Amino acid sequence: MTDHTTRPIDPRVLRSRAKMIDAATELLAESGPRAVTVDAVSERSGVAKSTLYRHWESREGLLVDVMRSNIPDIQAPDSELTFEQALRAVVVEVTAVMTTPRWRAILPALMMLQQHMPELAEIAHDDHEEKKAILREVVQRGIDAGRLPAGTDEELVARQLIGPVFFTLLTAHPADDAAVDKTVDYVLERFLASYPD
Amino acid sequence: MTDHTTRPIDPRVLRSRAKMIDAATELLAESGPRAVTVDAVSERSGVAKSTLYRHWESREGLLVDVMRSNIPDIQAPDSELTFEQALRAVVVEVTAVMTTPRWRAILPALMMLQQHMPELAEIAHDDHEEKKAILREVVQRGIDAGRLPAGTDEELVARQLIGPVFFTLLTAHPADDAAVDKTVDYVLERFLASYPD
DNA sequence: TCGCTACGATACTGTTTCGTAGCGTTTCCG
DNA sequence: CGGAAACGCTACGAAACAGTATCGTAGCGA
Known part of the structure; x- marks a missing residue:
């Protein structure tokens, strides 16, 4: 600093x-x-x-x-939201910032340069930690509300929720934002449906 | 040819x-x-x-x-396997070939070069189609067995199952194969559990 | 064995790139 | 307003790089 x-x-x-x-x-x-x-x-x-x-x-x-x-920031969800709402908000926002044309163009370069530039790897890592902290808070909210089992690993949840979006971004044809939206909806529905009230 | x-x-x-x-x-x-x-x-x-x-x-x-x-091939699962077994087999094999040290080192470069080399983009796209065809066959098996709803989109299933692995590969620390395995197990369990017998 | 093809070695051109240096000019700030 | 700091401009050196050209040699197959 x-x-x-x-x-x-x-x-x-x-x-x-x-x-x-x-x-x-x-x-x-x-x-x-x-x-x-x-x-x-x-x-x-x-x-x-x-x-x-x-x-x-x-x-x-x-x-x-x-x-x-250029690494995009995301905001912690409003603390008055329910678990479901907060989870949706986070996933939707992460998706939104990742879908930015500029970020779509830069992300692959970051993935590659990371390998041979330790300083970049560290930056990316720190960024992940930051974002995982936000998700961790949401997961905790889910546990408190009895919607998620205690001990749920926020890292696994992140992979489950963001992974498909990430995958779509890097493999689907660019400008195929419909694919991304479909992915988000599908993943969220399935995830939330598997923990019924 | x-x-x-x-x-x-x-x-x-x-x-x-x-x-x-x-x-x-x-x-x-x-x-x-x-x-x-x-x-x-x-x-x-x-x-x-x-x-x-x-x-x-x-x-x-x-x-x-x-x-x-260098793009790895995968084999279609044995046709005598049940839907569950076949799905596991495909995901496990895809994960296995993607986790190869060599492929881990090359994948980010492919993701990046694709953007400015149309010929590479085409190769990658064709490869995805090939692999999706294998998964489509498995999904069909699931539909026939009444384990998946008719009309299930194999592309969404692919994103759901492979996305988290892909994400883990490109973000988790290299040589963290345990993370990959955990991801595979978790994803498969959750996916299959949501369509109970 | 003989011809054809692929290969090795080397040199060379022209361009791109990183990084440095010197010196005059502008802009900030007290 | 005056000193200090930042900037612009230009030229330069050295290395890396893509791609070409030439010519002699070695290996394949008929």
């Missing part, structure tokens, strides 16, 4: 950084990681190459920050 | 081709697609670069064949 509280950050730094990350993100989404070259980012962003190297030690450092800044 | 029936293929061609594809596969699994350069493949395989260009028009052509030759 950098202390951006004590001393305000020079706006020039923020501007340049944002421009470069945006440009790099575009290139990544359009043509994959190979297209994210230092020169291409410099040209598209309008920021000089020398400035890029003032912000990052190497091209890889830039790539890491590009990924970090 | 090439006619390798009329005239036998020169063994030298087969040898060179196999060597190059093996070397390229290794490089791909070790260090990703960027490492699969023409020079690197030539060096590791011991086959001259000029020979590589006698076999493929470009580096991309080689990459396509590398993927094609």
Whole structure:
């Protein structure tokens, strides 16, 4: 955690950084990681190459920050919702953010780059933990309401619920959002139906 | 379909081709697609670069064949098995071939390269169709046995059953095969339990 | 054995890429 | 307003890379 509280950050730094990350993100989404070259980012962003190297030690450092800044956040469901509602809300929101055109274009690259960039693997891992924490809270709500057996593993539930969406995203033809919706409905119905009132 | 029936293929061609594809596969699994350069493949395989260009028009052509030759096959389940047994057999086998270290290393690259290499996308798509056909037969068996409702969509079943495994493979820490097994068991139990005898 | 085909070795071209360096200019901030 | 920090521009070096060309050699099959 950098202390951006004590001393305000020079706006020039923020501007340049944002421009470069945006440009790099575009290139990544359009043509994959190979297209994210230092020169291409410099040209598209309008920021000089020398400035890029003032912000990052190497091209890889830039790539890491590009990924970090693009991983979508999700919000914890409203605490007044019932278990069923909360579960639906979480799955629907995760699906929604994953279905973003930009994320659909970036996700495969993240999956691949992870393998050979430990820093990226760590970022992805931390993100999963964050999201699992949200789901864990929902599962706990289900247990408290007697709708789920005590000791239900939120990780297994996550795989059960998100796995099919993930699979659809990476295998179905792009722009086949109907497939994704169908998957979500089906999975939720089946999951909830198996624990009848 | 090439006619390798009329005239036998020169063994030298087969040898060179196999060597190059093996070397390229290794490089791909070790260090990703960027490492699969023409020079690197030539060096590791011991086959001259000029020979590589006698076999493929470009580096991309080689990459396509590398993927094609690495996509694992699965077998249709024995026709004497019950629906339950057949379903288990299919899921277990798909999981087994996907869990291969080599395939785990290659799969993310395929997911990514697909986006910008239509030929690869087609290969992957055809492979899915092949595997879905096997599952469709099993689902039909389930319908005939009255264990599944008529009109069950094998595609949704596939997403339901394979999705979680797929998700686990791409997100869980590598070498966490226990996670995969747990996923398979859990998914199968839940799926079958929801259609009681 | 003989011809044809595939192969090996090497060199070479042209391009792309990462990363560095120097120097003048703009922009922020106290 | 003035110093400091960030930036733009350009040129450059070195390596990696795709793909081509040439020529001599080895292996296959009839």
